[in-house]
Amino acid sequence: DTGVSQDPRHKITKRGQNVTFRCDPISEHNRLYWYRQTLGQGPEFLTYFQNEAQLEKSRLLSDRFSAERPKGSFSTLEIQRTEQGDSAMYLCASSGRGLARETQYFGPGTRLLVL
Amino acid sequence: SQQGEEDPQALSIQEGENATMNCSYKTSINNLQWYRQNSGRGLVHLILIRSNEREKHSGRLRVTLDTSKKSSSLLITASRAADTASYFCATDAESGGSNYKLTFGKGTLLTVNP
Numbered sequence: 001d002t003g004v005s006q007d008p009r010h011k012i013t014k015r016g017q018n019v020t021f022r023c024d025p026i027s028e029h030n031r032l033y034w035y036r037q038t039l040g041q042g043p044e045f046l047t048y049f050q051n052e053a054q055l056e057k058s059r060l061l062s063d064r065f066s067a068e069r070p071k072g073s074f075s076t077l078e079i080q081r082t083e084q085g086d087s088a089m090y091l092c093a094s095s096g097r098g099l100a101r102e103t104q105y106f107g108p109g110t111r112l113l114v115l
Numbered sequence: 116s117q118q119g120e121e122d123p124q125a126l127s128i129q130e131g132e133n134a135t136m137n138c139s140y141k142t143s144i145n146n147l148q149w150y151r152q153n154s155g156r157g158l159v160h161l162i163l164i165r166s167n168e169r170e171k172h173s174g175r176l177r178v179t180l181d182t183s184k185k186s187s188s189l190l191i192t193a194s195r196a197a198d199t200a201s202y203f204c205a206t207d208a209e210s211g212g213s214n215y216k217l218t219f220g221k222g223t224l225l226t227v228n229p
Contacts, residue, residue, distance in 0.1 A: 004157075031215070033217075035219075042203050042219030042220050042221050042222055043158070043217075043219050044219070045216045045217065045218065093158075102145075102148075102163060102207065103148070103163055104160070104217060106158040106159070109156065109157050
């Protein structure tokens, strides 16, 4: 069990550019979540996958955001035409089956700065 | 929207003292969880308490849940400098279906001075 990993850990981009983040969940976990955290706030839910199916998207996820989990393993979160307001920490979490589904294990996050 | 609200927003104590943080929430829940976050890093799961439980212990942690008041408390006993972090409560809303998405509060920043 190597834990949830995220790549890159930091990303600086210019406004208008596209960025893509990757999340590798714990290998046996079928549920994967994306959250966004801004300074001084708690994480806010963005979207959720069960296996490869994206089952829920928050209203925070504008049409510039897209997430995929093509084979039910790793996931990507893409932001198109980035805006300064997209600057935040993007956190990925995963959880397992049965009672294990209740506990989410978080990765270290990708910190995005849009200039 | 933030369902949970932690209180206080910041807490500073001396090493060896106990630290108590409170969390209030708005809707019916399946469970409530506490997470710790060290500066600028990912969240670490500390403890989960289900809606039919009233108290739970894990090492130096004690969590209580009062569903009638929609509130929870986290007690850290015999604090250490390494406990310095932000602590968040997170709720899994009963109305959330099978998604188990979490709604977090804004957190309590705990500073333990050596």
